[in-house]
Amino acid sequence: MGKMGKKDKRSIPLLYFIISIIFVIIISVGGTYFYLEKKYTVQLSEESAETGSGDLAKIQELYSDINTNYVGDVDKDALVEGALKGMTDALGDPYTTYLDTKEAEDLNTTLSGSFEGIGVSLMLENEIPVISQAPITGSPAEKTGLKSGDIILKVGDEETKGETLSDVVAKIRGKKGSEVKLTIRRAEEEFTVTIVRGTIPVESVTSQLDSDDSKIGDIQITSFAETTFDEVQAAVDALNEVIKAAGPVSWVEAPIAIDVANLRERASAYSSTHMSAHD
Numbered sequence: 001m002g003k004m005g006k007k008d009k010r011s012i013p014l015l016y017f018i019i020s021i022i023f024v025i026i027i028s029v030g031g032t033y034f035y036l037e038k039k040y041t042v043q044l045s046e047e048s049a050e051t052g053s054g055d056l057a058k059i060q061e062l063y064s065d066i067n068t069n070y071v072g073d074v075d076k077d078a079l080v081e082g083a084l085k086g087m088t089d090a091l092g093d094p095y096t097t098y099l100d101t102k103e104a105e106d107l108n109t110t111l112s113g114s115f116e117g118i119g120v121s122l123m124l125e126n127e128i129p130v131i132s133q134a135p136i137t138g139s140p141a142e143k144t145g146l147k148s149g150d151i152i153l154k155v156g157d158e159e160t161k162g163e164t165l166s167d168v169v170a171k172i173r174g175k176k177g178s179e180v181k182l183t184i185r186r187a188e189e190e191f192t193v194t195i196v197r198g199t200i201p202v203e204s205v206t207s208q209l210d211s212d213d214s215k216i217g218d219i220q221i222t223s224f225a226e227t228t229f230d231e232v233q234a235a236v237d238a239l240n241e242v243i244k245a246a247g248p249v250s251w252v253e254a255p256i257a258i259d260v261a262n263l264r265e266r267a268s269a270y271s272s273t274h275m276s277a278h279d
Helices: 002-048 053-069 076-089 101-111 140-144 165-172 228-245
Strands: 115-117 122-125 130-131 151-155 180-186 189-196 198-201 205-208 218-222 251-259 269-278
Touching: 053 076, 101 165, 122 165, 140 189, 151 165, 165 180, 205 228, 218 228
Parallel strands: none
Antiparallel strands: 115 198, 122 130, 130 151, 151 180, 180 189, 205 218, 251 269
16 A cells, blocks of 8 residues: 555546646647637738638629629629729720630730731721721722721721720621721711721731831831741842842841730740941
């Protein structure tokens, strides 16, 4: 009995010691977890504030309310497309617009080097489409007599005011050989033309000799397409041949940097070349 009593007196403090150690470990781990969780939560909150999640929550809330409470049928895809279009429209920039899948495919067709249509470039002014530059040389639009600055009031019998630029373009384009009727305003004159659509080559580069110095070549990039870089190279070579044919000259190698936006495959591609320039 005496031995047992002594054993018990020695065991009890050891048990308390072990329990105390476990308790301290639990408190330490729990405190560390709480600190890290709090720190992580605060960091997430700060990042959310920076990314404007509160503003996006408004969009999500409205989307949910419409889907839940609207009495009619809801096209969810149309809601999302409308919200995306609304964001770009809110910028008030006629050159910035959201393209849906079909519109993006049409743009890619244009960038490929040719498309079927009438051969004009458009921009919006006061919510009305206007021909922004001279029609492409040899295009149906040029042959019909359309000019830069002409205002397109109607495509067929449909008014264009308030339409997006991509919607107007989609109505004007069509298969080669088909017809499109346009109502045009030019200054104080208003008239209607019927144009037969054709295949429009996208020539994004023009070149010519300088009018004041025949040893200088001018190259202008009017738009960007898949063929733009090759067109610039060809224009440089052609100008060099013309200038060399004019008589003896001294040569200077000058680096020319050409920055071409390739919208179909990557955001941008940087290319550089050399041309032979004349002093």
